[in-house]
Amino acid sequence: xxxxxxxxxxxxxxxxxxxxxxxxxxxxxxxxxxxxxxxxxxxxxxxxxxxxxxxxxxxxxxxxxxxxxxxxxxxxxxxxxxxxxxxxxxxxxxxxxxxxxxxxxxxxxxxxxxxxxxxxxxxxxxxxxxxxxxxxxxxxxxxxxxxxxxxxxxxxxxxxxxxxxxxxxxxxxxxxxxxxxxxxxxxxxxxxxxxxxxxxxxxxxxxxxxxxxxxxxxxxxxxxxxxxxxxxxxxxxxxxxxxxxxxxxxxxxxxxxxxxxxxxxxxxxxxxxxxxxxxxxxxxxxxxxxxxxxxxxxxxxxxxxxxxxxxxxxxxxxxxxxxxxxxxxxxxxxxxxxxxxxxxxxxxxxxxxxxxxxxxxxxxxxxxxxxxxxxxxxxxxxxxxxxxxxxxxxxxxxxxxxxxxxxxxxxxxxxxxxxxxxxxxxxxxxxxxxxxxxxxxxxxxxxxxxxxxxxxxxxxxxxxxxxxxxxxxxxxxxxxxxxxxxxxxxxxxxxx
RNA sequence: GGUGACGUGGCCGAGUGGCUAGGCUCAGCUCUGCAAAAGCUGCUACAGCGGUUCGAAUCCGCUCGUCACCUCCA
Numbered sequence: 253x254x255x256x257x258x259x260x261x262x263x264x265x266x267x268x269x270x271x272x273x274x275x276x277x278x279x280x281x282x283x284x285x286x287x288x289x290x291x292x293x294x295x296x297x298x299x300x301x302x303x304x305x306x307x308x309x310x311x312x313x314x315x316x317x318x319x320x321x322x323x324x325x326x327x328x329x330x331x332x333x334x335x336x337x338x339x340x341x342x343x344x345x346x347x348x349x350x351x352x353x354x355x356x357x358x359x360x361x362x363x364x365x366x367x368x369x370x371x372x373x374x375x376x377x378x379x380x381x382x383x384x385x386x387x388x389x390x391x392x393x394x395x396x397x398x399x400x401x402x403x404x405x406x407x408x409x410x411x412x413x414x415x416x417x418x419x420x421x422x423x424x425x426x427x428x429x430x431x432x433x434x435x436x437x438x439x440x441x442x443x444x445x446x447x448x449x450x451x452x453x454x455x456x457x458x459x460x461x462x463x464x465x466x467x468x469x470x471x472x473x474x475x476x477x478x479x480x481x482x483x484x485x486x487x488x489x490x491x492x493x494x495x496x497x498x499x500x501x502x503x504x505x506x507x508x509x510x511x512x513x514x515x516x517x518x519x520x521x522x523x524x525x526x527x528x529x530x531x532x533x534x535x536x537x538x539x540x541x542x543x544x545x546x547x548x549x550x551x552x553x554x555x556x557x558x559x560x561x562x563x564x565x566x567x568x569x570x571x572x573x574x575x576x577x578x579x580x581x582x583x584x585x586x587x588x589x590x591x592x593x594x595x596x597x598x599x600x601x602x603x604x605x606x607x608x609x610x611x612x613x614x615x616x617x618x619x620x621x622x623x624x625x626x627x628x629x630x631x632x633x634x635x636x637x638x639x640x641x642x643x644x645x646x647x648x649x650x651x652x653x654x655x656x657x658x659x660x661x662x663x664x665x666x667x668x669x670x671x672x673x674x675x676x677x678x679x680x681x682x683x684x685x686x687x688x689x690x691x692x693x694x695x696x697x698x699x700x701x702x703x704x705x706x707x708x709x710x711x712x713x714x715x716x717x718x719x720x721x722x723x724x725x726x727x728x729x730x731x732x733x734x735x736x737x738x739x740x741x742x743x744x745x746x747x748x
Numbered sequence: 749g750g751u752g753a754c755g756u757g758g759c760c761g762a763g764u765g766g767c768u769a770g771g772c773u774c775a776g777c778u779c780u781g782c783a784a785a786a787g788c789u790g791c792u793a794c795a796g797c798g799g800u801u802c803g804a805a806u807c808c809g810c811u812c813g814u815c816a817c818c819u820c821c822a
Contacts, residue, residue: 283822287821497821498822574760575761576761586759587759589759593772594771595771641762644769644770646771647762657785658788
């Protein structure tokens with residue numbers, strides 16, 4: 253069914269292009285991962301849900317995908333925690349946070365958040381700190397090729413020199429002259445020959461706590477370099493898809509391309525550069541300084557002033573998928589409410605469908621209905637193939653839902669629908685919702701609360717000496733490996 | 749300042765020359781012990797002005813407005 257050729261918007265060409273893998277049936281995909289210095293937020297959810305769907309889509313279409321998503325754990329971490337008055341903490345090494353401890357903590361929480369969102373883990377998740385050697389190698393190539401220079405233990409990429417034979421700015425549409433006329437004065441610019449130059453390797457100042465030896469002294473790699481080096485290691489000089497947020501397009505991805513061209517790879521690194529758009533909160537950019545920053549934990553718990561109730565991971569996932577990935581997406585309590593209801597409606601339809609699986613009616617073959625169903629299902633796949641238009645695909649799913657709800661009444665399928673047609677819907681609906689969009693039924697119930705309900709019925713039956721009912725409840729719970737215990741103080745249960 | 753994007757009904761959000769997505773909300777109806785769920789019906793929009801066209805939300809121009817990137821950022 254998933255036979256429509258995928259078209260994907262390539263930032264490099266600014267056009268939708270038909271996706272043609274470099275080495276079919278294999279597909280290499282690299283997505284810029286998080287910098288693990290704080291909790292994951294709504295923006296992370298959008299980016300990784302977007303590329304999760306692309307990953308799932310490609311796998312579903314029969315490709316063998318190697319998905320690489322890094323963890324950035326070097327460079328950004330400075331030891332600014334001991335500005336305060338805690339002098340004792342400085343004495344005991346164990347009282348201070350090790351940089352790797354910070355990294356591990358937020359890596360763990362990131363993984364937990366991603367799992368809750370039903371985002372498949374990447375096939376390789378390399379850490380920047382584990383690939384210092386590869387990064388140094390790449391710097392040496394760029395130096396050898398004459399497109400970088402060393403100053404005081406730091407190595408900078410020579411943008412003007414590179415721009416002579418290449419076009420710096422080709423991805424983001426920048427023109428080097430425009431960039432030059434608008435540069436700001438920043439620290440450490442004195443070492444650079446041009447303000448556009450960027451660091452490949454930075455000499456570590458004494459307060460810098462993450463440092464590695466290199467041919468140029470102790471330091472740490474520039475933050476654009478890890479992605480070029482690690483993607484090359486695992487996917488090759490040129491691979492299929494590079495993804496990330498729109499905010500990474502410049503300068504991060506621009507620099508990646510420059511590095512790959514300037515190294516011995518001599519490629520644009522990836523054939524298709526794909527960018528998801530940003531999110532806003534009540535129409536405003538999300539930012540710590542704006543006071544509207546919201547982490548995934550806060551959304552899931554409802555512990556944030558913007559939301560009036562907890563919103564589940566699947567509600568968030570559904571909400572994200574209801575917009576096209578290249579549009580900005582606005583978060584508000586009202587919009588999330590709508591998303592929540594829509595998600596519930598979809599899941600109710602899925603449950604209805606599952607229950608009806610064997611309860612079809614025997615009918616003569618239908619003509620028009622089969623054709624209609626075929627059309628509805630096809631439109632969902634076609635939408636996904638058209639630059640991953642999940643919003644349109646979901647609207648198609650809801651058309652199927654309305655059809656289902658109208659035709660099927662529990663527990664019998666409408667006699668107008670044949671078994672073949674029913675199975676066709678069931679199979680494709682499942683594939684689309686569960687496998688490609690990656691939604692799942694969240695069992696909403698709190699098991700303890702449900703057990704309390706059962707216990708209340710048990711107590712009531714006991715009080716009424718309805719022992720048939722009492723035995724039935726005990727037997728049912730026993731199947732769940734639970735046993736009820738009567739005591740003078742009341743009724744309780746335990747694991748059996 | 750430079751570059752780019754956008755402005756769709758009460759809200760969110762697809763669509764990009766004719767066939768007027770979808771979800772949520774609201775009103776009514778069917779169903780119903782109550783309540784839901786579900787179905788049906790209604791509210792039928794494309795910032796403003798002008799142009800191209802048989803025909804424009806969709807193309808072009810202008811005006812107004814919003815946003816993003818240019819600095820760490822998904």
